[in-house]
Amino acid sequence: MEQMFIRPIIPMESIGNIGSEKKVTTGQDGSSVFRDIFKEAIQNVKTTDEDLTVQEYLLSTGQIDDAHTVPAAAAKAQLSVELLTSLRNKALESYNEIIRIGV
Incomplete structure (x- = not known):
């Protein structure tokens, strides 16, 4: 039988770990978690x-x-692609809300 090329979608472990962590990430640590989530989502789009x-x-x-x-x-x-778009939209909404609160 021919080998299948279907690869399973890899779960985004960093999203699941965010809620379970007890420490607050700030500064470079917070931005690296945020960046890793988007990198993983982009890689998932490329792979699929x-x-x-x-x-x-x-x-x-x-x-x-x-x-x-x-x-x-x-x-x-x-x-x-829909997941990546939703992540982007939520990030933009959050950014706009933070900017609105700060003014």
């Missing part, structure tokens, strides 16, 4: 998009046995 490209290529060349893997890969790619 690469997987979708491979699945589409295999389907178009007739090398794939089950065509349902292409829509599944497309859904994963779409969800990862």
